[in-house]
Amino acid sequence: MKKIILSIIVNVFTVEMIFAGGLRLGMTGAVKQKVKELDKKVVEYKEAKSTKYTITGKLPMSPGSIIRTQSISKVIAFYNKWYSVAEISDGSFSVDVQTGVPVGLIFVDNNNKYSGYLSLKNGIESIPLTKISSGTYTIDLQTLSISGNVIEPGHNPIGDEIPLNSAEQQALSQCNGMFASVVKNPDVDGNGVVDILEDKFYRPFIAYGVNAGNFSGALTPTLNNTVTMQFYNITLPYGSASDAGGAKVTGPSGSNITNKDCYVSNNSYNIYPDLGSSSTTIPTAGAYTFSLQNGSNRVLTINIPDQSQANSKIIVAVPTVVLNGDGTINKLTWEYRIPNDSSSNITPTAFIDSIMVQINGPGPGNRVYDSPMMPNDTTEHTLTKQDIVWANVYNISMAYNDVYGNHYVVNFYK
Amino acid sequence: MLTKFFALILFSILSLDTFVSAEVAKGDLGISLNYPGIGTRYFFSDKISGEIKAQIEKDIFVGGVRGYYYLSSKSQFLLFVGLEGDFTSFKGKESKGNGFAGEVFAGGEYFFARQFSFQFDFGPALISLKDDDTSVSVSGLEYVVNFGINYYFGKGGK
Numbered sequence: 001m002k003k004i005i006l007s008i009i010v011n012v013f014t015v016e017m018i019f020a021g022g023l024r025l026g027m028t029g030a031v032k033q034k035v036k037e038l039d040k041k042v043v044e045y046k047e048a049k050s051t052k053y054t055i056t057g058k059l060p061m062s063p064g065s066i067i068r069t070q071s072i073s074k075v076i077a078f079y080n081k082w083y084s085v086a087e088i089s090d091g092s093f094s095v096d097v098q099t100g101v102p103v104g105l106i107f108v109d110n111n112n113k114y115s116g117y118l119s120l121k122n123g124i125e126s127i128p129l130t131k132i133s134s135g136t137y138t139i140d141l142q143t144l145s146i147s148g149n150v151i152e153p154g155h156n157p158i159g160d161e162i163p164l165n166s167a168e169q170q171a172l173s174q175c176n177g178m179f180a181s182v183v184k185n186p187d188v189d190g191n192g193v194v195d196i197l198e199d200k201f202y203r204p205f206i207a208y209g210v211n212a213g214n215f216s217g218a219l220t221p222t223l224n225n226t227v228t229m230q231f232y233n234i235t236l237p238y239g240s241a242s243d244a245g246g247a248k249v250t251g252p253s254g255s256n257i258t259n260k261d262c263y264v265s266n267n268s269y270n271i272y273p274d275l276g277s278s279s280t281t282i283p284t285a286g287a288y289t290f291s292l293q294n295g296s297n298r299v300l301t302i303n304i305p306d307q308s309q310a311n312s313k314i315i316v317a318v319p320t321v322v323l324n325g326d327g328t329i330n331k332l333t334w335e336y337r338i339p340n341d342s343s344s345n346i347t348p349t350a351f352i353d354s355i356m357v358q359i360n361g362p363g364p365g366n367r368v369y370d371s372p373m374m375p376n377d378t379t380e381h382t383l384t385k386q387d388i389v390w391a392n393v394y395n396i397s398m399a400y401n402d403v404y405g406n407h408y409v410v411n412f413y414k
Numbered sequence: 415m416l417t418k419f420f421a422l423i424l425f426s427i428l429s430l431d432t433f434v435s436a437e438v439a440k441g442d443l444g445i446s447l448n449y450p451g452i453g454t455r456y457f458f459s460d461k462i463s464g465e466i467k468a469q470i471e472k473d474i475f476v477g478g479v480r481g482y483y484y485l486s487s488k489s490q491f492l493l494f495v496g497l498e499g500d501f502t503s504f505k506g507k508e509s510k511g512n513g514f515a516g517e518v519f520a521g522g523e524y525f526f527a528r529q530f531s532f533q534f535d536f537g538p539a540l541i542s543l544k545d546d547d548t549s550v551s552v553s554g555l556e557y558v559v560n561f562g563i564n565y566y567f568g569k570g571g572k
Contacts, residue, residue, distance in 0.1 A: 023536075023557050023558070023559045024539075024556050024557065024558050024559070025449060025558075025559055025560075025561070026448065026449045026450055026451070026469055026471075026558065026559075026560060026561075027469055027476045027478075027498070027500055027502075027515055027517070027539065027558055027560070028450060028451075028469045028470070028471040028474045028476050029471075029558070030515070030539050030541055030556035030557075030558045031474050031476055031502050031504060031513070031515065031541060031543070032471065032474055032504075033556055034513075034541045034543050034552055034554065034556065035474065035504050035506040035509065035543065036506065037552045037554070038506060038508075038509045038511075038543050038545055038550065038551070038552045039506040039507050039508040039509050040508075041550050041552060042506075042508040042509045042545050042547075042548055042550050043508050045548050045550045046508075046548070
């Protein structure tokens with residue numbers, strides 16, 4: 001008995017010593033350890049790859065060119081609060097950019113004063129790195145041309161390294177508009193210095209409610225060629241909670257917004273006007289001035305671009321309802337399109353950030369189902385409640401955020 | 415935890431103090447249960463044997479051959495040295511691919527019954543793996559401990 005107990009003690013001790021010494025049990029144990037190391041290297045490799053996308057170009061150096069007259073010395077690529085700065089040397093620049101997001105490209109002088117922005121034409125004032133052709137790690141804009149503060153590339157990557165189809169280019173020109181307003185005016189607080197270089201970023205975004213079509217007895221609705229804009233609101237992140245109280249906003253002529261009170265969210269640090277029922281269904285293009293009454297008395301000015309094409313160019317998730325045998329809804333599948341091109345095929349990962357499904361009925365406003373917020377590559381959702389009778393549904397709302405931060409509630413009615 | 419339990423069981427078998435006269439010889443054929451796999455062994459001479467082995471763990475497969483040189487062939491406890499070469503396929507959290515491994519080992523076989531032996535060996539293994547998608551690779555040494563139980567047909571265990 002003593003021998004058995006002693007044997008157990010010795011054996012337990014020996015096994016523990018082997019494992020404590022970092023030895024691998026069996027060749028599979030050794031391979032497993034190496035797989036862990038490989039996993040780590042693969043992650044590092046992918047991360048390194050994701051930060052190695054580079055945008056290059058050259059500004060004309062001729063006498064009298066803007067680079068000489070305005071002493072343009074730096075290029076800044078930015079997305080929200082992320083930014084990357086590169087010096088311009090003999091007119092040439094090479095700036096590393098974040099992948100998987102759209103970036104704006106602006107040019108500043110030695111004092112970080114704004115000089116101009118990159119435009120890819122046709123309303124595209126950001127570089128959508130959300131869709132890049134395989135194997136592309138550098139986008140060479142070649143020799144840029146300058147007109148006023150608009151800087152255009154010698155080589156436009158849209159349709160080339162950034163393979164957007166015609167419908168996607170139209171959608172981009174619409175949904176990048178609010179972000180582009182910051183690209184065009186990156187000094188929203190008007191203090192003479194590009195905001196992001198002061199660790200501030202004011203990116204306005206817009207929320208739209210849309211009537212996109214009717215099911216008319218079918219399980220897939222007909223998408224109208226031009227959707228009906230139902231309502232909108234604009235939101236401006238103001239950056240800190242302490243100085244937004246009493247904020248008021250005044251819009252351009254025709255906007256019906258004059259010294260309007262704003263709601264202030266101290267959770268999200270957002271301010272948005274109390275538009276009330278007198279609002280138009282799309283915002284009037286022009287300058288909107290937010291006056292932050294308390295604290296610093298800052299005045300923030302944003303320019304909302306023309307939204308008259310929104311009803312034909314906004315991205316719409318068109319659902320198809322799949323029923324159970326008893327007439328209840330089993331799941332929804334969907335495809336992304338733009339209204340004025342019924343055959344359009346929009347790559348969701350290039351434009352969509354997240355999406356959720358909402359179901360109302362019987363009657364309007366009677367919410368019976370909310371899905372969780374789903375990632376951008378999701379194109380179907382099986383309901384977690386399998387007792388919603390399709391015959392009782394009033395409308396389905398496809399609610400989503402795009403990569404520029406805009407929010408859409410797209411409604412399809414029975 | 416299971417790995418430790420398996421190792422503990424094997425050590426416990428080794429602890430059984432029963433003397434068994436043992437002999438391996440040319441033409442002997444054996445099968446082995448190793449951790450975590452199986453193999454089959456053939457003696458080309460009284461002191462040299464070869465083994466084909468396969469091991470499987472979750473998302474990892476290792477298959478290969480071993481060559482043994484026995485320092486003696488007549489004893490309850492037989493010492494040996496050897497070489498191993500393996501092909502491996504794997505799937506990790508981020509990686510997936512194939513690789514190779516080679517090991518130099520030394521160890522022994524302990525006959526705890528007429529045709530059964532417990533085997534233990536240890537040695538450095540050079541392992542090289544490559545991820546299919548990214549072509550990222552790793553290569554390096556790991557120190558490997560192997561346990562197993564062998565069963566010999568025919569003359570084995572004389």
